[in-house]
Amino acid sequence: MILHPVDTILSLVLLSVLFTFGASRLPGLIKVIAFQGVVVSMVPLFIGHDMAAGGVVFTLATLCIRGIIIPMSIYFAIKKVAIKREVEPIVGFHASILCGLGLIVAATYTSRQLNIPSISDFTLLFPTAIALLVAGMFLLIARRNAIAMVLGYIMMENGIYLVGTTISVRARHIVEFGILLDVLAGVMIMAIILQNIKRTFDDVDTANLRNLKE
Amino acid sequence: MVEIVFLTPFIIGIIAFFLPKAVARQVLVGTGAIHLCLSLLLWKNRPEAIFKSYFAVTPEGLLSLLVISLLFFLISIYTVAYLEESDLQHENIFTGSMILFLSTMTMVTLSDHIMVMWIAIEATTLASAPLIYTHRSAASLEATWKYVLICSVGIAMALLGSVLITLSMDIGHVDAPLSFSALTQVAKTMDPMWLKAGFVFILVGYGTKMGLAPMHTWLPDAHSEAPSPASALLSGVLLNCAYLGIFKTNKIMHAAGLNDFSGTILIAFGLMSILAAATFILKQNEYKRMLAYSSIENMGIIAVGTGIGGIAAYGAMICMIHHSLIKSSLFLSSGNILLGYGDRFIKNTGNMVTRMPKTFVAFFAGFAGISGFPPFGIFIGELFIIVGAFKTGHYIAAGIFILSLCVIFAGFANQVMKISFDDSDPDITIALKEKASMVWPQYILLLTSLILCFYMPDTLYQTIIDAVTAIGGGLK
Numbered sequence: 001m002i003l004h005p006v007d008t009i010l011s012l013v014l015l016s017v018l019f020t021f022g023a024s025r026l027p028g029l030i031k032v033i034a035f036q037g038v039v040v041s042m043v044p045l046f047i048g049h050d051m052a053a054g055g056v057v058f059t060l061a062t063l064c065i066r067g068i069i070i071p072m073s074i075y076f077a078i079k080k081v082a083i084k085r086e087v088e089p090i091v092g093f094h095a096s097i098l099c100g101l102g103l104i105v106a107a108t109y110t111s112r113q114l115n116i117p118s119i120s121d122f123t124l125l126f127p128t129a130i131a132l133l134v135a136g137m138f139l140l141i142a143r144r145n146a147i148a149m150v151l152g153y154i155m156m157e158n159g160i161y162l163v164g165t166t167i168s169v170r171a172r173h174i175v176e177f178g179i180l181l182d183v184l185a186g187v188m189i190m191a192i193i194l195q196n197i198k199r200t201f202d203d204v205d206t207a208n209l210r211n212l213k214e
Numbered sequence: 215m216v217e218i219v220f221l222t223p224f225i226i227g228i229i230a231f232f233l234p235k236a237v238a239r240q241v242l243v244g245t246g247a248i249h250l251c252l253s254l255l256l257w258k259n260r261p262e263a264i265f266k267s268y269f270a271v272t273p274e275g276l277l278s279l280l281v282i283s284l285l286f287f288l289i290s291i292y293t294v295a296y297l298e299e300s301d302l303q304h305e306n307i308f309t310g311s312m313i314l315f316l317s318t319m320t321m322v323t324l325s326d327h328i329m330v331m332w333i334a335i336e337a338t339t340l341a342s343a344p345l346i347y348t349h350r351s352a353a354s355l356e357a358t359w360k361y362v363l364i365c366s367v368g369i370a371m372a373l374l375g376s377v378l379i380t381l382s383m384d385i386g387h388v389d390a391p392l393s394f395s396a397l398t399q400v401a402k403t404m405d406p407m408w409l410k411a412g413f414v415f416i417l418v419g420y421g422t423k424m425g426l427a428p429m430h431t432w433l434p435d436a437h438s439e440a441p442s443p444a445s446a447l448l449s450g451v452l453l454n455c456a457y458l459g460i461f462k463t464n465k466i467m468h469a470a471g472l473n474d475f476s477g478t479i480l481i482a483f484g485l486m487s488i489l490a491a492a493t494f495i496l497k498q499n500e501y502k503r504m505l506a507y508s509s510i511e512n513m514g515i516i517a518v519g520t521g522i523g524g525i526a527a528y529g530a531m532i533c534m535i536h537h538s539l540i541k542s543s544l545f546l547s548s549g550n551i552l553l554g555y556g557d558r559f560i561k562n563t564g565n566m567v568t569r570m571p572k573t574f575v576a577f578f579a580g581f582a583g584i585s586g587f588p589p590f591g592i593f594i595g596e597l598f599i600i601v602g603a604f605k606t607g608h609y610i611a612a613g614i615f616i617l618s619l620c621v622i623f624a625g626f627a628n629q630v631m632k633i634s635f636d637d638s639d640p641d642i643t644i645a646l647k648e649k650a651s652m653v654w655p656q657y658i659l660l661l662t663s664l665i666l667c668f669y670m671p672d673t674l675y676q677t678i679i680d681a682v683t684a685i686g687g688g689l690k
Binding site for chain 1 (some may be wrong): 367369376
C-alpha cells in the first residue's frame with residue numbers, strides 16, 4: 001500500500017496526540033499544539049480539491065493564526081500569569097497515554113465502519129479527526145489547569161477543522177472562516193478570563209472554581 | 215434591507231463602549247426603541263435580504279425577533295434605573311455588551327444559512343460573556359469561565375453537526391445552497407444516516423446553549439451571577455435563539471420524513487431537563503438560581519412539545535413566547551429584591567408584601583404565570599402539550615411531564631411564600647425606593663402575556679401557525 005502524502009502528514013498528527021497526553025508541562029504542550037495546528041491547516045493544500053489562489057491565501061492565513069498567533073499569545077499569557085507550569089492531571093500521564101492508544105485504535109475501527117466516499121483515498125483522515133476530537137475532550141476533562149483546558153479546546157477545534165475542510169468541498173471557506181473566528185475570539189476571551197482567574201485566585205488551577213454547585 | 219436590523223445595534227454597540235456613562239444609558243434605551251421600530255417594520259413588510267443566501271425572514275425568526283425587540287426595549291428602560299441604583303465599575307462595557315448582544319441575537323433570528331446561524335450563535339456567547347462577569351467577583355469569574363468553556367465546546371459539537379449535514383448532501387448528490395430553506399426543499403434526497411447524525415450533534419450543541427439537561431450545568435451559575443437585566447435577557451431571549459437553531463434543523467428532519475427520530479430525541483432531552491429542574495429546584499437557597507432552574511424546566515417543556523408535534527408544537531411556540539415575557543419580568547423583579555434586601559439568599563429576605571409591595575405584585579404574578587396558572591399564557595401552552603401527548607399516545611412522557619410540573623410548582627411555591635410572607639426577621643431594612651421605571655417594565659411584560667391569552671392578533675396567530683406547520687404542528 002502506497003501512502004498518500006496526506007496520510008504521512010496525518011500520522012504526525014496522530015503522534016502529536018500521544019505527545020499531548022504525555023506532556024506534563026505547559027510550554028511543551030503549547031509547542032505540540034502549535035505543531036498540530038500547522039500540520040492540520042496544511043492538509044487542505046494536499047487533498048487535491050481544486051483550489052483558487054484565494055483559497056491558498058486563506059489556508060496560509062489559517063496556518064499563521066493556528067500555528068503561530070494563537071500558540072504565541074497563550075505562551076506569553078502563561079509567561080505573564082502562571083507560576084506553576086504543571087498541567088495538574090486528574091488522570092495520570094501513563095494512563096493518559098494508554099487511553100490515547102486505545103482511542104486511536106477505536107477511532108480507526110469506527111471510521112472503517114463508516115464508509116465515506118469523498119475521503120476513501122485517505123486512510124488516516126477520518127480516524128485522525130475523530131482522535132483529535134475525543135482527545136481534545138479528554139484533555140478538557142482530565143486536566144485541572146485552565147490553560148491545559150483551553151489547549152484541549154483548540155485540539156477539538158483542530159479535529160473539526162479537519163472534518164470540515166476535507167469531507168465536503170461545499171461551503172468550505174465559510175466553514176474555515178467560522179472555525180477561525182471561533183478559535184480566535186474564543187481563545188482571546190478565555191485568555192482574558194485566565195488573567196482574571198490568576199489575579200483573583202493567584203493560580204489557574206480550576207480546583208479553585210468549585211464554589212458554584214447545583 | 216433585512217441586515218439593517220442587526221447592523222444598526224452592532225455599530226451603536228461598538229460606539230457605546232466609548233461614550234460617557236450618562237449618554238450610554240440614553241443610547242441603550244434609544245437603541246431599544248429603534249430596534250423595536252425596525253422589527254415592527256420587518257414584521258409588516260417582510261422584505262427580502264440583500265444577501266439572500268445567508269439571511270431570510272422566516273416566521274419562526276420573526277416571532278423570536280419581535281420577542282427580543284420588545285423585551286430589550288423594556289429591559290433597557292429598567293436597566294437605566296438599575297444602573298443608577300447599583301454601582302458598577304465598568305458600566306460602559308456593560309451597556310456596550312448589552313447592545314452588541316442584542317445585535318448578535320437579532321442575527322441569529324434572521325440567519326438562514328447553516329454556518330451563518332452557527333457563527334451568530336457563537337457570537338452571542340462571546341458578546342454575553344462580559345455581561346456575566348460584570349460584578350468582577352470570584353463567583354462571577356467562575357460562572358463566566360464555565361459559561362464560555364461549556365458553551366464553546368457545545369457549539370463546536372453543533373459545528374460538527376452542520377458539517378455532517380453537508381456530508382449528507384454530498385452523499386445524496388444534492389446540489390443546493392447550504393441554507394435551511396433550500397435544504398428543507400431537497401431534504402428527501404439527502405442521505406438519512408448522516409442527516410440523523412448531524413441532527414443529533416446539532417441538538418447536543420445548541421441544546422447546551424439552550425440549557426437542556428444534562429448539558430445545563432453552566433446555566434444556573436451564569437443566570438444567577440449576571441446582573442439582573444442581563445439575566446433577564448439571557449433567560450428570556452438567548453435560550454430562544456439556541457432553540458431556533460434546533461427548530462430549523464428539525465424542519466429539515468421533518469421534510470426528510472425523519473420526524474419520528476428527531477421527535478423521540480427531543481422528547482427524551484426535554485423530559486430529562488424537566489426532571490433535572492424538578493430535582494434541583496427543591497433545595498435552592500438563592501432566588502435567582504431558582505428562577506434559572508425554572509428556565510431549564512421551561513426549555514424542557516418546549517423541547518417536549520416540539521418533539522411531540524401536532525397541537526403540542528403549537529403549544530411549544532406559545533410556551534416559548536410567554537416564557538420569555540414572564541421569566542424576564544421575574545428576573546427584573548429579582549433585581550429589585552437584590553437591590554432592596556442586598557442579599558441573594560432566600561433566608562435573608564422576607565415579608566416582601568409589605569416591604570416592597572409593587573415588586574411583590576410583579577413577582578407573585580410572574581410566579582403564578584410561570585407555574586402555569588391561568589390566565590397567563592404558559593397555562594394554555596402546557597395544556598396543548600399535554601393534550602397533544604395524550605392524542606399521540608405518549609402516555610409515559612405525559613405522566614412524567616405532569617408529575618414534574620407538580621413537584622416544581624411545590625418547590626417554587628415554597629420559596630416564593632418565604633420571600634413574600636415570612637416575617638421572622640423584623641430587622642431587615644429595604645435599601646430601595648420602588649421607582650416607576652423599576653416596576654412598570656415588569657407590569658407591561660406580564661400584561662402583554664395576559665392580553666395575548668385573550669386576544670391574539672390575526673397576524674401573530676398566522677405567523678405562529680406558519681412556523682409550526684413546517685414541523686408538522688397546527689391546531690388539529
